[in-house]
Amino acid sequence: MTSTAVASDSGEDLAVVVDQASMTYRIRSSSEHLREDSGRWSRRFKRVTGSGWATVHALDSLSFVVTRGESVGVIGTNGSGKSTLMKLLTGKIRPTTGEVYATSTPVMLGVNAALVKDLSGRENIRLGCLAMGLSPQQTTEKFEMIVELSGLRESLHLPLKSYSSGMASRLQFAIATAVDPDILIIDEALNTGDAQFRSRTKKRLDEVREQAGCVFLVSHSLGTIRQMCTRVLWIEQGQLLADGDPDWVTDQYREYTEHQATGRRRSAEIAYQRTRMHLDSVQVDWVPGTRPTRAG
Numbered sequence: 001m002t003s004t005a006v007a008s009d010s011g012e013d014l015a016v017v018v019d020q021a022s023m024t025y026r027i028r029s030s031s032e033h034l035r036e037d038s039g040r041w042s043r044r045f046k047r048v049t050g051s052g053w054a055t056v057h058a059l060d061s062l063s064f065v066v067t068r069g070e071s072v073g074v075i076g077t078n079g080s081g082k083s084t085l086m087k088l089l090t091g092k093i094r095p096t097t098g099e100v101y102a103t104s105t106p107v108m109l110g111v112n113a114a115l116v117k118d119l120s121g122r123e124n125i126r127l128g129c130l131a132m133g134l135s136p137q138q139t140t141e142k143f144e145m146i147v148e149l150s151g152l153r154e155s156l157h158l159p160l161k162s163y164s165s166g167m168a169s170r171l172q173f174a175i176a177t178a179v180d181p182d183i184l185i186i187d188e189a190l191n192t193g194d195a196q197f198r199s200r201t202k203k204r205l206d207e208v209r210e211q212a213g214c215v216f217l218v219s220h221s222l223g224t225i226r227q228m229c230t231r232v233l234w235i236e237q238g239q240l241l242a243d244g245d246p247d248w249v250t251d252q253y254r255e256y257t258e259h260q261a262t263g264r265r266r267s268a269e270i271a272y273q274r275t276r277m278h279l280d281s282v283q284v285d286w287v288p289g290t291r292p293t294r295a296g
């Protein structure tokens with residue numbers, strides 16, 4: 001394993017810096033969650049003796065740097081810590097130790113565009129844009145782009161309650177991307193779309209990246225990750241296991257999860273350790289005056 005020191009003398013290229021960030025949750029130790037977990041996983045759970053509480057080490061000292069123009073896929077098995085990492089990036093929660101920096105406030109898709117069931121698709125677009133802080137004129141300017149991206153032109157007059165969950169997700173996604181965020185976080189939202197929607201989405205994500213932003217995409221769909229991302233982070237058991245080329249990382253991940261699924265624990269462990277050996281550890285080393293804002 002090699003160590004890379006990151007100096008931010010090219011400060012304007014940075015988008016996100018995660019510096020040895022860890023996150024520990026406190027939960028009631030009688031919870032189902034604790035009783036069900038066993039083996040390797042149980043190392044992440046510790047009962048606080050006599051208190052009725054336990055700690056869950058959701059993330060363990062993660063460090064990585066993302067620059068503008070990157071589209072970063074985030075993969076990992078259930079409960080590995082992906083959503084926790086995204087919440088750290090948006091500043092919704094603060095790391096227990098370590099730090100997370102962002103050059104602008106990351107926008108999490110879905111949070112910023114709540115849909116109203118009794119209103120039509122058209123009304124939801126207008127309301128969603130205004131709720132995200134766009135002016136009435138900006139809303140009018142973005143309207144056509146949103147309709148085009150959602151692929152829901154024929155259904156715009158219908159109330160949202162008549163939409164399928166896939167249609168609603170597409171509309172929500174299209175509205176959320178209207179704000180041209182500098183840093184966009186998408187957590188699973190693309191899994192419902194069909195091939196055409198994915199292709200339009202890729203185009204829109206490319207536009208966001210070209211506007212000097214960056215995109216984080218959390219997904220269990222390796223196809224989506226390969227198609228959309230320029231780099232992939234694999235988070236496993238709260239640790240950063242791989243960070244690199246989408247094809248290579250998703251290949252390792254597929255091998256690991258296939259072994260896991262068929263009960264070949266030894267082979268899974270070998271794949272895990274082999275992947276880990278390729279990870280360059282990152283040490284964040286700021287040039288004075290170039291440190292971006294703390295997320296949250």
Ligand SMILES: Nc1ncnc2c1ncn2[C@@H]1O[C@H](COP(=O)(O)OP(=O)(O)OP(=O)(O)O)[C@@H](O)[C@H]1O
Pocket residue numbers: 025026027033056057058076077078079080081082083084085
């Ligand atoms: N608010 C919370 N309180 C206690 N434990 C939590 C909380 N949120 C997450 N956890 C625990 O932290 C660990 C990481 O959870 P997280 O939701 O980040 O995983 P994930 O990779 O997003 O999972 P999934 O793929 O299933 O969505 C899990 O063990 C989870 O049970």
